Structures are given as C-alpha cells and as structure tokens.
Amino acid sequence: MNAVARLRQWHRPADGPLRVLAASGQLGYGIPEPALRRGMARAPHFVGCDMGSIDPGPYYLGAGEMAAPAEMVYRDLDLVLCAALDAGVPLVIGSAGTAGARPHLEAVVAVLRRIADARSLRFRLVTVSSDIAAERVVGAIDAGQLVPIGAIDMPSAQQVHGCSHIVGQCGTDTLMQALALGADVVLAGRACDTAIFAALPVMLGYPMGLALHMAKIIECTSLCCQPGGRDAMLAELTMEAFTLESMNPDAHATPASVAAHALYEQADPLSVEEPEGVLLLDEAQYEALDAHRTRVRGARFVARDKPSVKVEGASLVGQRVVLLAGVADPGFLDRLPQALGLVEQRVRALVPGDWAVYPHIYGQGAVRPLAEGTLRAGEAGLVLEFIAPQVALARTAAGVFKQNLLHYGYPGRKSTAGNLAFAFTPSEVDAHAAYRFVLYHVMQDVSTIDLFALNAIDVDGQHVH
Amino acid sequence: MTTPTSPGPGGVRLADLAQVIRSKNAGPTQLTIDIFLNDAQAYAQASQSPAMSCAAVARRYGMDPAQVQRHLIPGIHAIKFVLPRQVVAGSPGDGDVYGAQQHVPMLEVRL
Numbered sequence: 041m042n043a044v045a046r047l048r049q050w051h052r053p054a055d056g057p058l059r060v061l062a063a064s065g066q067l068g069y070g071i072p073e074p075a076l077r078r079g080m081a082r083a084p085h086f087v088g089c090d091m092g093s094i095d096p097g098p099y100y101l102g103a104g105e106m107a108a109p110a111e112m113v114y115r116d117l118d119l120v121l122c123a124a125l126d127a128g129v130p131l132v133i134g135s136a137g138t139a140g141a142r143p144h145l146e147a148v149v150a151v152l153r154r155i156a157d158a159r160s161l162r163f164r165l166v167t168v169s170s171d172i173a174a175e176r177v178v179g180a181i182d183a184g185q186l187v188p189i190g191a192i193d194m195p196s197a198q199q200v201h202g203c204s205h206i207v208g209q210c211g212t213d214t215l216m217q218a219l220a221l222g223a224d225v226v227l228a229g230r231a232c233d234t235a236i237f238a239a240l241p242v243m244l245g246y247p248m249g250l251a252l253h254m255a256k257i258i259e260c261t262s263l264c265c266q267p268g269g270r271d272a273m274l275a276e277l278t279m280e281a282f283t284l285e286s287m288n289p290d291a292h293a294t295p296a297s298v299a300a301h302a303l304y305e306q307a308d309p310l311s312v313e314e315p316e317g318v319l320l321l322d323e324a325q326y327e328a329l330d331a332h333r334t335r336v337r338g339a340r341f342v343a344r345d346k347p348s349v350k351v352e353g354a355s356l357v358g359q360r361v362v363l364l365a366g367v368a369d370p371g372f373l374d375r376l377p378q379a380l381g382l383v384e385q386r387v388r389a390l391v392p393g394d395w396a397v398y399p400h401i402y403g404q405g406a407v408r409p410l411a412e413g414t415l416r417a418g419e420a421g422l423v424l425e426f427i428a429p430q431v432a433l434a435r436t437a438a439g440v441f442k443q444n445l446l447h448y449g450y451p452g453r454k455s456t457a458g459n460l461a462f463a464f465t466p467s468e469v470d471a472h473a474a475y476r477f478v479l480y481h482v483m484q485d486v487s488t489i490d491l492f493a494l495n496a497i498d499v500d501g502q503h504v505h
Numbered sequence: 506m507t508t509p510t511s512p513g514p515g516g517v518r519l520a521d522l523a524q525v526i527r528s529k530n531a532g533p534t535q536l537t538i539d540i541f542l543n544d545a546q547a548y549a550q551a552s553q554s555p556a557m558s559c560a561a562v563a564r565r566y567g568m569d570p571a572q573v574q575r576h577l578i579p580g581i582h583a584i585k586f587v588l589p590r591q592v593v594a595g596s597p598g599d600g601d602v603y604g605a606q607q608h609v610p611m612l613e614v615r616l
Contacts, residue, residue, distance in 0.1 A: 094533060097595030097602045188532030192587040299581045300525075303539045305533040307587045309576055357597055398598045409567065427597055476596040477533050500545050 041291030042164045043130040044225045044240070047085055051197045053245045057276035057283070059084040060237055062258035063120050065090040065270065067133065068108025071116045075262075075287035076174065080123050082274055082287075087124045088236045089116075090259050091148070092135025094480070095305075102204050102354035102475030104143030110151075113137075117148070118155050121225065125163060131225045132215065133234050139352075140230025141205035147498070148227060156501030163224035168214060169493040170207040170229030172351055174200045176491075185484040189350070190307075203353035203478050210492045211315030211347065212252070215239035217489070221496050229492075230352065233259035234314060249341035251393055252319045254282040256312060257301055257336070264301035265291035273399055281337035283329060288473050293334040295326035315350075315488065317343035346485040353479030358396075358433035360471040361438045363424040365445075366461040373420055375450055376401060379459075380424075383444045387437060395428035395437040422460070427474045438468040516556070522547040528547035528608035531587065533594035535602045538562075538586040538611060548582035554616040562586050565610045 041049075051058065060085035064071045069090065080087075096107045106113060124131035137144025145167060152165065178197045180186040190196060200206070207230035215235045218226050220243070228236070237255035242248050248376035254275045262269040264284065284293040303309045303322060312319040324338040367373055380399050400406040402421035424441065428434035446460045517559040520526060525541035542548040551557050560570040566588055576585040601607060 095530060095594075095603055097533075188530055188534075192534045192593055222557050296581050297588065299578075300539075300541060300583065303537070303578070303583060303585055305529050305537065307535050307537055307574075309583075309585060396597065400600055406600050408600070408609055411511060425597065474597055477593050480533050480593070 042222045043128055044219050051085060051096045051244055053279050057278050058241055060275045061087045062261050062273045063087050063245040064089040065260040067116045068113040070112055071119055072271045078282060079272040079274055079287040080127060086130040086240050088132045089120055090134055090233050090236055092138045092140050093112045096356035098475040098477045099472060100469060101139035101352060102356060104141055104205060107138040114151050117151050125161060134228045134231035134236035136227055136229055139222045141207050142171050145229045153499060156499045161501045163499050165497045165499050166218045166221045166223040166224045167495045168218050168228040170210055172208045177206060180483045185320050187482045187483060189480050192480050199478050204355060206351060206353035206479060208349040208351050208491060211235050212238045212242055213316055214488050214492045216243045218494050219243055219465040221494060241267050246277055249339040253339035256500055258287045262286040262288055262291045264298050266297040267291060281335050283333055283335045285333045292332050295328050295334050298334045299326050317341055347488050348482050348484045349486050351479050351481055351483050355478050357474040357476050358427040358429050359434050360474040361426045361468055362471045363442050363468045365422045365467055366419055367422060368419040369455045371452055372459045381441055383448055386444050388443045391437050391440050393433045395426055395433050398425040405449050442468060519614040519616060520612045522551060526608050526611050528604055530594055530604040534590055536588045536590050536607055538608055540584045542582040550616055552577055552584055556614050556616050
C-alpha cells in the first residue's frame with residue numbers, strides 16, 4: 041500500500057493533531073540536516089518541500105533550467121526521499137526544478153530515478169504537469185478572462201506563442217487529485233507554495249482556511265521565526281488551530297515573528313489569492329504556547345465559483361554578452377553617461393544590426409536612482425549588457441564598444457592612455473541568454489481538471505541490481 | 506526601546522524607530538516595502554506622520570500617489586507599502602531582479 045493510502049486509512053482529524061514537516065522552502069540549496077533529523081524524530085504524517093519560485097527571474101522558466109546547483113539538488117532530494125520512504129510517509133514536492141515547466145519536471149524525475157537506482161528504492165510517484173498550451177492562454181485573452189497582475193502588458197497572441205514555456209500555478213484541489221491517485225511521492229510542476237502543504241490536510245478533512253494558513257507560513261520553513269532561518273519547521277494541525285515549531289531549537293516562532301511573516305513577499309498581508317478562493321487573515325490570532333512555539337487560529341477561506349489560475353510565461357529576448365570594467369578618473373566619471381551615449385552612436389555606425397546595450401553604472405545609480413549631488417563617488421563599476429539575436433553580434437558590439445570607450449576623447453581629458461580599468465581580459469564575457477516575462481497574469485474561470493495532467497509512475501530501483 | 510521623540514533638524518529618522526526596513530518583489534510586477542517599528546509609540550508616530558503617507562512615499566520613488574498602496578498592521582507595529590515595479594523583474598534594463606535593495610529611500614525618511 042502506498043503512503044497516501046495508508047495515511048487516508050489510518051488518520052482521522054479526531055485522532056489528534058496532524059504533524060506536517062516542512063523540510064525545505066528552496067530545495068537544492070542545502071537542507072540543514074540536524075533540523076530535518078529532529079523533525080523526522082517527531083514522526084510527521086507527511087513531509088513537504090517547496091522547490092521553486094518566480095523570484096529568480098525569467099531565465100529559468102524561459103530556458104528550462106534549474107536555478108539550484110544540480111549536485112545539491114541530488115543531495116537534498118536524496119535526503120528527503122530517504123527520510124520519507126524510511127518513515128513510510130508521503131513526500132510532496134512543488135514547483136519542481138525552480139520554474140516547474142516540463143524540462144524542470146523531467147529533470148527532477150530523472151534525479152529521483154537516479155537516487156532510486158543508487159539506493160535500490162521502489163516507490164509510486166505521481167507527477168503533475170503544469171504546462172499550459174499557448175492556445176489556451178490566447179483563448180482566455182479572447183474571452184476577456186486573462187487579467188494582468190500588477191504592471192505588465194497584455195500580450196498579443198504572437199507574444200504568447202513566442203513564450204518558450206508557459207506554466208500555471210496548480211492549487212490545492214489539483215494536488216488533492218494527484219494524491220487521490222495513491223502515491224508515495226507527489227511531484228508537481230509549478231504549484232502554489234500553499235498547495236504543497238494544504239492538499240493532504242484538506243483531503244483528510246481539515247478546514248481549508250486553517251490548512252492554507254498553516255501552509256502559507258511553513259512553506260518557507262523557519263523563516264517565520266526569530267531569528268529566521270532555513271531549518272525544517274513542524275506544524276501540528278487540529279480542526280481548530282495549528283501550532284508552529286522550528287526544528288532548530290534556537291529559532292523561535294513567536295506571535296510577532298509569525299504574524300510578521302504574513303507580510304513577506306505579499307502585496308496584501310490580510311488576503312491571499314488562491315486558485316479556489318481567497319484566504320482571509322483579518323481574524324487570525326497568534327498566541328505564544330511558550331518561548332519557542334506559537335499557536336494560530338482564525339483564518340477563513342471564501343471559495344469562488346470557478347477557479348482562477350496564475351500563469352507565468354517567459355520568452356527569449358536574445359543572446360547576452362557583458363562587458364566589465366572600472367572607472368576611477370574623476371573627469372571621466374563626471375561625463376560617463378554622456379560618454380556612453382556618444383560611444384554607442386559611434387559603435388552603431390560601425391556595427392550594424394539589431395543589438396541593444398543596457399548600461400549598469402555601479403556607484404552612479406545602477407541599483408536605484410541617485411540624487412545629482414550624491415552621484416560622484418571615488419570610482420564606478422561598469423557592467424554593460426549587450427543583447428542581440430546572435431551571440432556573435434553581441435560579442436562584436438561589446439568588443440568594439442570596449443575599445444571605443446577605452447580611448448574615448450573628451451575636452452580636458454588628462455588620462456589620454458585609456459579610460460577604463462580591466463580586472464581581467466577578455467573583459468567581455470558570454471552570459472546566459474536573456475529572457476523576459478511575457479505572462480504574469482490570472483486566468484479566470486478555468487476548469488483545473490483538464491488544465492493540469494497527472495501521471496502515475498512506479499519507480500523501481502531494485503530491478504537494476 | 507524608542508528614544509524620546511525630539512525631532513532634530515528635519516525630524517526623527519524612520520531608521521532610528523524601526524527594527525526592519527526591507528523591500529522585496531511581490532511577484533515580478535510589484536515591489537513591497539515592509540517597515541516594522543520598534544514599539545507601539547514608534548508605530549503611532551510613523552503611521553501618523555505625513556512623511557509616511559502614500560503621497561510622500563510616491564514622491565520619494567518618483568511615482569504617482571495613486572500607484573502606491575499602504576497597509577497598516579498595528580498589531581505587529583508594521584506599515585507596508587506596495588508599489589509597481591518600473592521594469593518587470595529580470596527584463597533587460599532591470600537593476601534589481603529580487604527588488605531587495607529598493608528600501609534605501611525609506612532609510613532617509615524623517616518623520
């Protein structure tokens with residue numbers, strides 16, 4: 041019998057609290073092992089891990105690559121897979137491989153198979169595919185059912201089709217369908233962070249509002265504690281409340297630290313949009329059980345008639361080459377922005393083609409706009425980003441730009457031998473391709489049943505030995 | 506915790522009354538700025554200050570006041586501002602993909 045089926049057969053909400061262990065909020069960056077071991081010693085009913093986010097930017101979704109280092113992904117997956125299988129409890133992982141599109145999901149399944157082979161493990165894996173066909177998004181635009189989240193343009197049909205990957209954030213309902221297939225491990229492509237931890241409790245009969253609120257807090261593990269950290273976090277859920285406890289004895293979940301966490305990366309701290317409805321936290325109460333633990337109650341959930349799904353899509357902008365240099369001459373520092381504009385004109389005359397340059401002048405407002413009087417610093421760091429359809433063109437533009445900027449002459453110039461300091465040469469470096477988000481929208485009134493494909497796989501690492 | 510409010514030239518610095526002043530993306534199109542004041546008195550002073558109005562914060566970030574939302578969370582002495590990002594996170598020209606260094610203009614606020 042698989043782990044989900046066992047849990048459904050043996051656990052009733054009246055039996056006592058459901059123990060949920062959040063093992064990682066960013067799987068692949070090194071799960072702290074002592075806290076994970078302490079968490080497993082508490083006999084959790086299931087283990088959850090978040091593996092992705094939109095925060096690292098459009099590259100990972102666009103290119104289909106993981107942000108976390110492959111070796112550390114293997115190490116972390118090995119830890120949680122063995123821990124969950126040894127304990128005979130379900131493992132739920134969401135937002136596979138950073139961005140949760142097909143290549144990310146496939147890459148993580150491949151790692152799970154490698155671990156299974158290396159350790160002779162057998163388990164039933166259910167995957168959730170989060171990829172959404174471009175036609176489906178275009179259909180939503182035509183039906184007036186695609187709404188931007190914040191300041192992003194409504195894309196044309198052509199731009200939607202130009203996305204290399206489009207994913208939807210699957211929610212609690214979808215993960216419940218995946219769990220219902222019977223699994224030891226559920227691996228979702230792009231998923232709401234909450235769904236990873238809320239789906240099993242809701243399936244077992246716990247209230248949606250409470251389960252989602254618990255999930256919302258523990259998906260970042262011990263970040264909700266004082267001091268915040270990355271150690272495993274345990275939640276004990278009943279029908280009325282949940283208790284939060286870090287598996288690091290020095291990280292304390294206090295009412296203030298837990299309530300403050302509701303603000304993190306969240307536009308509205310009291311109302312959280314989920315595919316199935318809205319989680320309302322205005323009546324949530326936080327109460328210290330002792331110096332280390334906090335009990336939370338009072339979250340409400342208001343379902344909507346038809347689900348809404350957040351969609352994310354990224355498309356290729358071009359190939360990127362960066363030029364790195366330093367500037368220290370005060371006269372050149374004063375006129376750096378103008379110099380860059382004039383050099384760009386010269387280079388355009390020499391290097392035709394569809395290339396673009398994006399200057400980042402560190403020390404002179406690259407991070408945020410600086411007031412006029414504060415601009416002049418002792419030196420500035422120059423990162424010039426060149427983006428072109430072909431890498432060769434980006435390299436050519438960067439190389440020609442470099443030499444023209446190095447020897448750019450201006451009235452009153454004293455340093456006639458060169459304007460730039462290079463820490464190394466070649467100072468122009470091939471960077472990764474440039475992508476941009478085309479989609480960060482809500483698709484309204486969708487049927488999630490046919491949006492997210494489920495697939496059950498019996499992984500057998502014993503046959504190879 | 507809070508030092509008596511004796512506004513020097515230009516008033517008390519927000520940075521002296523707050524234990525946390527941070528910024529981060531709330532998705533790739535929005536920036537959220539969280540300010541956790543030291544205590545109830547500091548919270549009252551900050552939340553009532555004209556320097557902490559949507560209009561004043563919008564001016565600091567070079568935006569229209571209508572683009573800035575403010576949330577007051579008195580229970581934890583917190584004030585949150587939500588602003589649109591000028592560039593969608595990670596698009597060419599962005600200088601702060603995570604939005605984690607956009608809190609700095611708030612460090613200069615005087616109440």
